Amino acid sequence: MASSVTERNARTGKKRTIRNVAGTAVLAAFSMGFVWGVGGAIAQNYSFNSVAVEGNKRIETGTILTYAGIARGETVSAGDINEAYQRILASGLFESVEIVPQGGKLVIKVTEFPTINQISFEGNERLKDNELSSFIKLKPRLVFSPTQAERDAVTLTEAYAENGRLAARITPKIIRRSDNRVDLVFEIFEGGNTEVSRIGFVGNQVYSDRRLRRVLESKQAGLLRALIRKDTFVEDRLQFDQQVLRDFYVSRGYVDFRTTAVNAELARERDGYFLTFNVEEGQQFAFGEITTISEIEDVDSEVYQDTIKLRAGETYSPSLVENAIARMERLAIRNGQPFLRVEPRITRNDRDLTLDVEFVLSKGERIFVERIDIEGNATTLDRVVRRQFRVAEGDPFNPREIRESAERIRALGFFGDAQVNAREGSTPNTVIVDVDVAEKPTGSLNFGGTYSTDNGFGLVAQYTETNFLGRGQTVRFRASGATDNTNYGLYFEEPAFLGRDVKFFFDIGILESESANANYNTSKGIFATGLEFPLGERARLGVNYKLDATKMSVSSTSTIGSVLTNEVGLGRLKNSSVGYSYEWDSRKTSLDNDEGLRFLISQDFGGLGGDDSFVKSKAKLIAQRRFFNDEITLRATLAGGAVSFSGAGSRATDRWLFDEDIMRGFAADGIGPRELNGSTVNDALGGNYFATAKFEALFPLGLPEEYGITGGVFYDIGNVWGLDKISSVPADTFYESGSFRHVAGVSIFWETPIGPMRLNWSKALKKEDHDIDQNFEFTISTEF
Known part of the structure; x- marks a missing residue:
């Protein structure tokens, strides 16, 4: 209502209510009708010789007369005059309207709404x-409307409610200004977060x-309530919470799961909600019999049955069924x-809690893709979006492939929203695929800090653009410096x-380091390039070329042994190599990215123009599984x-120099072959071989999960x-073979507002005399 808008005096600060003025006096038309009706001798219909308009500056007189609908000499009634008044006022152009008869003349007096300064x-x-500003419709230089201001x-x-x-x-x-202008001020009391x-x-x-x-997107308020915004109550978030809750259960075989109600009770102080989800879990189902039949004469169902990776007794999940259909x-x-289509027919066996799945091969409609239309991409090139489709114009239309393409577009991270829909084309057997995207910023400039007990404090600056020039390319420049290490690098990727x-x-990259447990320094320049491509659903293969130039040096105040003296004396040496890397990851088709197996192997072969020939090999196997209803995570590496x-x-x-990627519980370069020169020098030499086995269990500590604090043992x-x-200088070296070290410890993990923190307390159960163990390790990093 316009009556709720107040005016603020610019000089005195006093406030008074602004009203749409219906008229400064009773309408003359009604007055005359009343008087004439009492006299009984004057007719109710009358006419004016002229109609005049006063007070208008921006609005044309003809426009106002058009709204009034009263022409000179036209016979009108009191009701007609009232309707004219209502029409002029309803136009929303005037702050006040008066209709005043002056004998045979009708005067329409208006006061225009001011413009917004x-x-x-x-x-x-x-x-x-x-x-x-983006939420409101009123803008500077537009006509002020009290009604719109209230809206x-x-x-x-x-908008504030959506932010809790x-x-x-x-x-x-409003503040009145000259020339019929006003300043519009929205006085805001934000209140506290609910x-x-x-x-x-x-x-x-x-x-x-x-x-x-x-699982939920909503979080409970805790000690970090001032920094965690997901603990703010947002009603629209509850619908999403119910969906992810159902997805969580169904993906684990609870196909009958449903949320019967969500109760949101507001606290008496109106500063918090108590949310209660009423759920029915149902029973967990597993896959029963898996079969394939064909309704097409020349299609052998056994060939397609062989592509199915599902096993009887495995926990049922719709995503596993979808993956099987996609492979077929x-x-x-x-x-x-x-045009072959695969339809899963599911038979429920309540007695043994299994679901039989029969894949039916049938002929689909012969529909083709007429074209793919892309809109909304002002920066991103069309080809970046189009290459997410495995189909092109003229190819057979597959609804499943279109849905998967939409997911790939969203996964790019270039768009705040991406909608992919199919509609009928120019003929009944064609479709047009419409892609409507809304771009979002893809560049970031991060400054951060790090701290570890190995390297001390460090600063990090990084610029990253993941959609460089709209081509979908990644460019990253990184500069970091710590107590003993500095690192500069430039990375480019064309996907x-x-x-x-x-x-x-x-x-x-350029790396300058001062080894924490050695008396020599290193400087290294690195160049690497290569290609990576998929070998299947779970595997990728990469080929690469690497060139590095490394120099070892010693300060005038440091003393090193004969082995390192010889190596420093070689000056700057180059290594030139070609190599490959192979990765197999079962998590790519898993329900949970935190479970599964990951295997990596790489080899580099040197001797292509470098100063030496070598073969460097590395392999890693990581297995992770959750137990006790996902409460405990076990990991082996x-x-x-x-x-x-x-x-x-x-x-x-x-050679291989020790770091925490190899083993915990020891300082950097704290184990392995060493060189002893006198009683003061104890430098790590590295080794030609390394082998480790790491076992870890992660679990909650009983604290509210919104604190982000969990524990672990390793x-x-x-x-x-x-x-x-x-070996010609055995007196200077020891632990050339050495023994396997054993370390046990406990960990605290904390997702702090400024970055992830990890604290390790460890005890070396078996070590060599000159090893440098580390009973406590603390790391934290952040970007802002």
């Missing part, structure tokens, strides 16, 4: 001015409240049957080299590496050994 916001902190105030209030400020109040006020004080569940038996709370349809395309699913990259040189032999910078076994062509 500027719009400002007062009292806002949570939402900035530019955010608030804009309601819109702003709703349910107590926010918005009051629009938090989610507690999230509870009723009806859950299999999974605990703690585990289910981790891809096989059909390779076999020249692009679709020559328009294919092949990643091309190059990496250039097996890793090993070997390097062999010919010619001049290896240096310490070429047990590591490892060794670094083997030297190359330096």
Whole structure:
């Protein structure tokens, strides 16, 4: 209502209510009708010789007369005059309207609404001015409308409610200026956040409240309530929470799961909500009999049955069924049957809690893709979006492939929203695929800090653009410096080299380091480039070329042994190599990215123009599984590496030097072959071989999960050994073979507001005398 808009006096600050003036006096038309009616001698219909308009400046007189609808000499009634008044007022152009008869003349007096000089916001902190401006419809230089101002105030209030400020109040006020102008001010009382004080569940038996709370987007308010915005109550988020809760259960075989109700109870102080999800879990189902039948004469169902990776007794999941269908349809395309469709028919066996799945092969409609239309991409090139489709114009239309393409487009991270829909084309057997995207910023400039007990404090600056020039390319420049290390690098990646699913990259870097447990320094320049491409659903293969130039040096105040003296004396040496890397990851088709197996192997072959020939190999196997209803995570890592040189032999910078990736519980370069010169020098030489086995268990500590604090225990076994062509000086070296070290420890993990923190307390159960163990390790990093 316009009557709720107040005016603020610019000089005195006094406030008074602004009203749409219906008239400064009773309408003359009604007055005359009343008088004439009493006299009984004057007719109710009358006419004016002229109609005049006063007070208008911006609005044309003819426009106002058109609204009035009263012509000179026209016979009108009192009701007609009232309707004329209502029409002029309803136009929304005038602050006040009067219709005054003066004998045979009808005068229409109007006061136009002022124009808006500027719009400002007062009292806002949570939402900035530019955010608030985007919500309202009134803009500078537009005509001020009290009604629209009130509507804009309601819109702003709703915006605050979506950010958890349910107590926010918005009051629009005006300041009169000259030339019939006003400044519009929205006075804002934001109020406090309405938090989610507690999230509870009723009806859950299999999974605990703690585990289910981790699934939800909404979080409970805790000690970090000032920094964690997901603990703010947002009503629209509840719908998403219910969906992810159902996805969580169904993906684990609970196909009958449903949320019967969500109760949101507001606290008496109106500063927090108590959320309760009422759920019915149902029974867990597994896959029963898996079969394939064909309704097409020339299609052998056994061929397609062989592509199915499902096993009887395996926990049922719709995504596993979808993956099986996708493999069958891809096989059909390779076999020249692009219109083959796969329909899963599921039979429920309540007695043994299994679901039989029968895949039916049938002929689909012969529909083709007419074209793919892409809109909304002002920066991103069309080809970046188009290459996410496995189909092109003229190819058979496959709804499943279109859905998968939409997911790939969203996964790019270039768009805030991406909608992919199919509609009928120019003929009944064609479709047009419409892609509507909304771009978002893809560049970031991060400054950060790190701290570790190994390297001390460090600063990090990184610029990253993941959609460089709209081509989908990644460019990253990084500069970091710590107490003992500085690192500068430039990285470039083209994810679709020559328009294919092949990643091309190059990496250039400079590393300067002062080893924490050695008396020599290193400087290294690195260049690497290569290609990576998929070998299947789970495997990728990469080929690469690397060139590095490394120099070892010693300060005038340091003393080193004879082995390192010889290696420093070689000056700057170059290594030039070609190599490959192979990765197999079962998580790519898993329900949970935290479960599965990952295997990596790489080899580099040196001797292409460098100063020496060598073969460097490394392999790693990681297995992770969750137990006790996902409460405890067990992880095992097996890793090993070997390097062999010919010619001049290896240096310490070429061999495996110990770090935390190899084993915990020891300082940097704290184990492995060492060189002793007198009683003061104890330098790590590195080894030609390393092998480690790391076992870890992660679990909650009983603290509220919104604090982000969890615990862990670990047990590591490892060794670094083997030297190359330096056995002629055995007096200076020891632990060339050495023994396997054993370490046990506990960990605390904390996802702090400034970055992830890890604290390790460890005890070396078996070590050598000159090893440098580390009983406590603390790391934290952040970007801002």
